[in-house]
Amino acid sequence: xxxxxxxxxxxxxxxxxxxxxxxPLVTDGxxxxxxxxxxxxxxxxxxxxxxxxxxxxxxxxxxxxMDIRMPVLDGLTATARxxxxxxxxxxxxxxxxxxxxxxxxxxxxxxxxxxxxRAPATDLVHAVRTVHAQDALLFPSALRRVAARHxxxxxxxxxxxxxxxxxxxxxxxxxxxxxxxxxxxxxxLHVGRETVKTHVGSVLGKLGARDRTHAVVLAYELGxxxxxxx
Amino acid sequence: MSRTVSPTHARAERMAGMTVPAPVRTAAxxxxxxxxxxxxxxxxxLLGGVLLxxxxxxxxxxxxxxxxxKALALLWLACAAASALLALLPRLRALEASAAxxxxxxxxxxxxxxxxxxxxTVAHLVAGATHSAATLFLxxxxxxxxxxGRELPGHGAGxxxxxxxxxxxWVASVYLLGALLRRMGRLMLRPDPARxxxxxxxxxxxxxxxxxxxxxxxxxxxxxxAALEARLGxxxxxxVRGSLAALASASREAQGExxxxxxLLREGDGTGPGLESVWRLVAGLSDGPVGGPGRITLxxxxxxxxxxGLDAATSRAxxxxxxxxxxxxxxxxxxxxxxxxxRTPKAVALEVTSGPPAAADERAGAAASGHGSGLAGMRxxxxxxxxxxxxxxxxxxxxxxxxxxx
Numbered sequence: 001x002x003x004x005x006x007x008x009x010x011x012x013x014x015x016x017x018x019x020x021x022x023x024p025l026v027t028d029g030x031x032x033x034x035x036x037x038x039x040x041x042x043x044x045x046x047x048x049x050x051x052x053x054x055x056x057x058x059x060x061x062x063x064x065x066m067d068i069r070m071p072v073l074d075g076l077t078a079t080a081r082x083x084x085x086x087x088x089x090x091x092x093x094x095x096x097x098x099x100x101x102x103x104x105x106x107x108x109x110x111x112x113x114x115x116x117x118r119a120p121a122t123d124l125v126h127a128v129r130t131v132h133a134q135d136a137l138l139f140p141s142a143l144r145r146v147a148a149r150h151x152x153x154x155x156x157x158x159x160x161x162x163x164x165x166x167x168x169x170x171x172x173x174x175x176x177x178x179x180x181x182x183x184x185x186x187x188x189l190h191v192g193r194e195t196v197k198t199h200v201g202s203v204l205g206k207l208g209a210r211d212r213t214h215a216v217v218l219a220y221e222l223g224x225x226x227x228x229x230x
Numbered sequence: 231m232s233r234t235v236s237p238t239h240a241r242a243e244r245m246a247g248m249t250v251p252a253p254v255r256t257a258a259x260x261x262x263x264x265x266x267x268x269x270x271x272x273x274x275x276l277l278g279g280v281l282l283x284x285x286x287x288x289x290x291x292x293x294x295x296x297x298x299x300k301a302l303a304l305l306w307l308a309c310a311a312a313s314a315l316l317a318l319l320p321r322l323r324a325l326e327a328s329a330a331x332x333x334x335x336x337x338x339x340x341x342x343x344x345x346x347x348x349x350x351t352v353a354h355l356v357a358g359a360t361h362s363a364a365t366l367f368l369x370x371x372x373x374x375x376x377x378x379g380r381e382l383p384g385h386g387a388g389x390x391x392x393x394x395x396x397x398x399x400w401v402a403s404v405y406l407l408g409a410l411l412r413r414m415g416r417l418m419l420r421p422d423p424a425r426x427x428x429x430x431x432x433x434x435x436x437x438x439x440x441x442x443x444x445x446x447x448x449x450x451x452x453x454x455x456a457a458l459e460a461r462l463g464x465x466x467x468x469x470v471r472g473s474l475a476a477l478a479s480a481s482r483e484a485q486g487e488x489x490x491x492x493x494l495l496r497e498g499d500g501t502g503p504g505l506e507s508v509w510r511l512v513a514g515l516s517d518g519p520v521g522g523p524g525r526i527t528l529x530x531x532x533x534x535x536x537x538x539g540l541d542a543a544t545s546r547a548x549x550x551x552x553x554x555x556x557x558x559x560x561x562x563x564x565x566x567x568x569x570x571x572x573r574t575p576k577a578v579a580l581e582v583t584s585g586p587p588a589a590a591d592e593r594a595g596a597a598a599s600g601h602g603s604g605l606a607g608m609r610x611x612x613x614x615x616x617x618x619x620x621x622x623x624x625x626x627x628x629x630x631x632x633x634x635x636x
Binding site: 121 | 441445446449450452453454456457460478481482485486488489503
């Protein structure tokens with residue numbers, strides 16, 4: 001299973017990944033899976049949140065795979081710290097269960113996505129590449145299910161900001177939530193990619209979101225996009 | 231035909247080894263409306279009488295030497311005392327829980343151990359035996375005399391008017407006693423808030439334990455299986471790959487099922503949208519690619535504020551059930567989908583009506599898309615909230631009906 005599980009850009013420097021889990025069986029296993037991919041490079045492993053922060057300070061990776069339940073410093077807190085101190089490092093939260101209430105909290109704290117521990121190797125590799133490319137939402141339907149389980153009915157303080165979105169921006173936000181990339185949104189709305197980029201930029205600005213994942217999380221949170229059927 | 235399933239109760243009954251026979255339940259459910267209520271009340275009283283027959287016969291034999299009204303009064307008191315003893319038997323109470331649910335429409339949370347079930351059992355046995363004895367020794371003879379044209383002994387007059395009055399009184403007594411026992415049952419089987427809190431805490435602890443122990447081990451297994459696959463690379467032979475794939479998929483499936491079970495266990499005290507969000511649910515489906523505007527109609531007797539004021543467990547379970555049922559309906563069935571929310575004296579009734587599932591969908595879809603587990607999940611949710619759920623699979627369409635305490 002050497003080589004690539006799915007298409008990745010050639011000639012780009014490898015994506016550096018830090019694997020964080022309190023169970024060595026898990027960190028070793030994942031490192032083995034990730035190392036088989038030419039475009040990925042495991043820069044290290046850590047077994048608690050504090051060690052993970054130290055490792056990122058020493059040698060910032062592109063992506064951190066972060067377990068939630070860990071001793072010393074849990075993954076939730078570590079994710080929030082990373083979002084603040086290292087905004088360019090993308091965090092993928094790893095969870096044993098989709099029903100875990102902490103997953104949604106981690107998404108709000110700034111994680112770029114989440115992946116199930118039981119995910120097949122292809123999903124794990126896809127998760128790292130997707131959040132690194134920042135072009136589309138990771139596992140949009142899983143995100144919707146989690147949102148349906150954990151969002152309340154009320155509109156938060158961002159509710160007011162959301163009402164300032166133009167009709168076009170609202171459409172873009174709905175398409176973002178469905179997991180479409182910029183190119184797909186452009187095709188859907190019959191506009192150019194640059195136009196879509198502008199719309200996405202102003203949606204993020206108006207919602208006060210860090211990235212498209214955060215924008216979608218906020219949109220679910222304030223009831224602007226309804227997770228409904230799932 | 232309508233099918234009623236409440237897995238927890240069904241299991242409790244099987245474990246106890248006694249249950250109301252299925253044909254009786256089917257007969258009881260086949261009749262709706264006031265006639266059905268009377269029929270069920272009579273079955274309930276009859277059951278109480280029959281349960282006491284063996285002991286009553288022995289007691290009657292013992293009291294034989296005494297005669298007249300004194301003997302009758304003594305026998306009645308002895309039967310009441312015997313009922314109080316009989317009701318101590320857990321197997322009998324399991325049967326009683328089942329009878330209360332199927333014939334009175336009162337779910338007894340906790341089966342044979344439900345608080346208040348002891349009192350209801352004693353009342354049921356005494357009332358049932360008294361009524362059945364009166365039927366056997368007063369109403370039946372009077373009617374018999376009327377039918378055969380004989381005169382009542384000791385009375386000169388014909389038996390026909392007496393029989394008519396006896397039958398009327400008998401019918402009235404069935405309704406009256408049935409209503410009385412139902413009212414008593416509702417008061418006695420009312421869930422105790424302290425018990426409910428303890429139950430929720432126990433569930434949460436169980437969920438945490440399962441998560442920590444099983445979840446962790448299963449995750450390690452699937453990660454290692456993936457790692458092994460990666461490490462072997464191209465060296466692995468086809469059979470080895472097959473075994474690895476089977477190992478990985480088995481552990482993934484187990485985790486998926488555990489995930490679903492934990493989700494249900496946690497819902498009891500977790501957060502999530504309630505029934506008041508049903509308008510948004512329907513609007514969301516109408517926006518979706520399979521729903522489409524105008525396909526779903528929603529009618530509710532309760533306003534958004536009234537729905538928001540419902541018991542939290544009922545509200546969340548109700549929302550999830552409607553979510554599952556409407557999503558299934560728009561995905562798997564053709565034609566319009568109707569959602570109804572009604573208030574009944576003791577419950578909130580939910581109903582989702584849709585066309586029949588698309589032919590290819592019913593079998594293949596049920597297995598492949600988790601449709602089947604969705605139906606089981608809806609029933610489990612209803613049972614956990616203290617209610618029940620029926621699915622009516624008529625050829626003309628499906629109706630999902632849920633009743634939740636409210």
